[in-house]
Amino acid sequence: MLAYNEVKPGVAVVVDGEPYVCTWNNIMKKQQRRPVNQTKLRHIIKGNSIEYSFQQSDKVEEAEIETRPAVFIYERNGEWFFHDVKDKSQRFSVSEEQVGDSGKFLKSNTQVDTLWFQGALFRVRLPIKIELKVTEAPPDVRGNTAQGGSKVVELETGATLNVPMFVKTGDIIRINTESGEYVERV
Numbered sequence: 293m294l295a296y297n298e299v300k301p302g303v304a305v306v307v308d309g310e311p312y313v314c315t316w317n318n319i320m321k322k323q324q325r326r327p328v329n330q331t332k333l334r335h336i337i338k339g340n341s342i343e344y345s346f347q348q349s350d351k352v353e354e355a356e357i358e359t360r361p362a363v364f365i366y367e368r369n370g371e372w373f374f375h376d377v378k379d380k381s382q383r384f385s386v387s388e389e390q391v392g393d394s395g396k397f398l399k400s401n402t403q404v405d406t407l408w409f410q411g412a413l414f415r416v417r418l419p420i421k422i423e424l425k426v427t428e429a430p431p432d433v434r435g436n437t438a439q440g441g442s443k444v445v446e447l448e449t450g451a452t453l454n455v456p457m458f459v460k461t462g463d464i465i466r467i468n469t470e471s472g473e474y475v476e477r478v
Contacts, residue, residue: 296327296352304356336357426461426463
């Protein structure tokens with residue numbers, strides 16, 4: 293059990309039987325009143341946010357989120373297939389919403405973390421940075437390069453990405469999976 297002032301950003305708690313993670317908090321003290329911890333909580337499974345105030349007398353149950361490593365195998369018809377790192381025969385599939393937008397950067401044999409709450413898988417977390425090969429890049433076009441200039445290339449996973457002009461077909465680039473942006477050429 294957590295005290296009211298231990299609910300801080302990044303801490304997962306159970307409120308009304310539902311799992312939430314704290315994204316913001318502010319402990320407010322007024323004259324002649326008890327302190328209150330004002331928080332913004334994001335639902336772990338659904339993704340919606342709520343505002344909740346914890347009183348000084350409140351005790352909060354901490355949500356136990358288990359992280360298990362897995363390896364991506366392939367994607368078919370919006371269903372993503374993974375297997376356990378230690379045992380390849382333990383396969384499981386995940387829906388597209390549990391993988392998220394960053395799934396377009398997944399290629400076979402990429403190790404990911406799966407997040408579980410009470411024995412149910414709710415999210416797949418990719419590594420923050422992934423290296424992918426550029427399969428198709430248009431030729432450089434001279435023009436207004438005062439702002440740096442960029443072009444759209446296709447990656448080996450089929451995803452498209454805005455990159456600087458100097459990136460060519462066959463280059464390997466590093467991508468931030470959280471923001472979906474180009475980081476650097478490897």
